[in-house]
Amino acid sequence: MKYPTLNLISGAFLIGAILIADSLTLMFCITIYLIILAVSSGRKFRILPNLILLITISFAHTLxxxxxxxxxxxxxxxxxxxxxxxxxxxxxxxxxxxxxxxMMSSRPHIPGKLGNLLTLQFYYFEKLTTMYRSIEKKRPLMGAIDQLLISVEHISLSNEGEEKEERGITRKDIMHRIFHVLFIYLLLFMFATPMKEIVPFIALLP
Structure with missing residues (x-):
């Protein structure tokens, strides 16, 4: 197993936890932890876009x-x-x-035609969300989107055929991923109904 595949598998377990979470406090904790994981993997965090997203979606539901x-x-x-x-x-x-x-911090390769399609989808999504700030002219919006898509396509074509050396995984890598997954699912367990009966304080959280 290669290092990118390990990230992909552990990320799939983390997404499973996201889908199960039913508490606002729990979702907040999971989101913060995932941001820390992404930043530690070399991704940038910008508070303003996330804050705008949080405010707009929250107030949209007041309708x-x-x-x-x-x-x-x-x-x-x-x-x-x-x-x-x-x-x-x-x-x-x-x-x-x-x-x-x-999951895409080391650009994993999923085998098969469906796997290649999923890999490309993850790749383009990651590039679109990280390269928008590099676009010089953001108005008009459609022109900026066209420029962004062309830039991503050029990067994809320039990387096509290049084989990036993928390092193998170590026991430390595996233990780190297991810890991340277990920590998230421990949070799920803490907010489960049986724990709320044992610790009434948890039941008071939104």
């Missing part, structure tokens, strides 16, 4: 009022439940983005 009314904007209520649902979905999206960054 469907739910739960306690926090305040009113004219005759329109801003409710706590709607904000929490929106925040959870925003954190879900952010966690997926950084999980994909972590």
């Amino acid at each position: 469907q009022p739910n739960g306690l009314v926090l305040f009113m904007i004219g005759n329109f209520p801003i409710t706590l439940g709607a904000l929490m649902i929106g925040a959870k979905k925003a954190l879900l999206l952010i966690s997926f983005i950084y999980a994909s960054h972590y």
